[in-house]
Amino acid sequence: MTELWLIGIGTGNPEHVTLQARRALREAALVLVPRKGPDKSDLADLRHAILAACASPAPVREFDMPVRDESLPYAARVARWHDEIAVIWAEALRDATPDGPVALLVWGDPGLYDSTLRIAARLSPRPKLRVIPGITALQALTSAHAIPFHTVGGAVTVTTGRRLRDHGWPEGAETVAVMLDGACSFRHLPPEGLHIWWGGFLGMAEQVLDAGPLAEAGPRILHARAEARARHGWIMDTYLLRKTPD
Structure with a gap:
């Protein structure tokens, strides 16, 4: 065998x-x-x-x-x-x-x-x-941004860009980790009250990072991702979204 x-x-x-x-x-x-x-x-x-x-x-x-x-x-x-x-x-x-x-x-x-x-x-x-x-990319992402994966005692929903795009924010979720999202599906979410931490080429010399309120960081991420993908011909990236306190 x-x-x-x-x-x-x-x-x-x-x-x-x-x-x-x-x-x-x-x-x-x-x-x-x-x-x-x-x-x-x-x-x-x-x-x-x-x-x-x-x-x-x-x-x-x-x-x-x-x-x-x-x-x-x-x-x-x-x-x-x-x-x-x-x-x-x-x-x-x-x-x-x-x-x-x-x-x-x-x-x-x-x-x-x-x-x-x-x-x-x-x-x-x-x-x-x-x-x-x-x-994993999620470990590399949270390490790169020096943030915890979850809030104190909080849960994390891990999902795909396809599901985020088709179904929106998961019901009851506080923190959402998104994998396999070549379409930047965070664009389809109402940005109010959401913070994003994004990273491409995580852990590599080419690593690119951005973070901030989704309304502000989202457009920057779209630009940085497109630029990095054009330069290398491919990109592997992931991101974490979290609701911010009211």
Whole structure:
């Protein structure tokens, strides 16, 4: 049975890779690295840089990521995309036949708004899984802004930009953390009484931050995000929204 290691590597900073993850990367027999097209070649380069920083001796097998079919409804689109990626993984595992565990480097943590665990569940025969946690974008965000994730005894709702856009502010929420929001869905919220903390390229040399009342910081964030994305060809960002006391 193939052993598949899903290794959380943080937000792109090699210093975010834990000692446990570094040891696993040195022990892996093969590392799979996805390619997401020329516009996102930096992502593959960052994975290679992390492998070098961790002194991983494992050979690397790159593979091309399929493109989502935008004509399908969202759930069907994602399900088909996961199926296609699972086929690619299965082929890579079958062709490589490594004498030891196969590793995949996962941005952030494999358990937080990431698809790798669901894709791995589609593999047949099912590999033996090992998951190594990583620093999440939410941890990097609150650290960058030097703020607590929650108020005293308060709850945090973690959601996606799509749900924030389609359903608005979650009922009863005080603090909302938003992931996977390429459309800056905070634009659709009434800004009164909301504070935002935003960050892109968190933990990296290219890190950009902004914070403030949503009415004031929102336009600045839109400009900074567009500028950073144009400069790099891609951006990973997230933000936290919190109601301010009356």
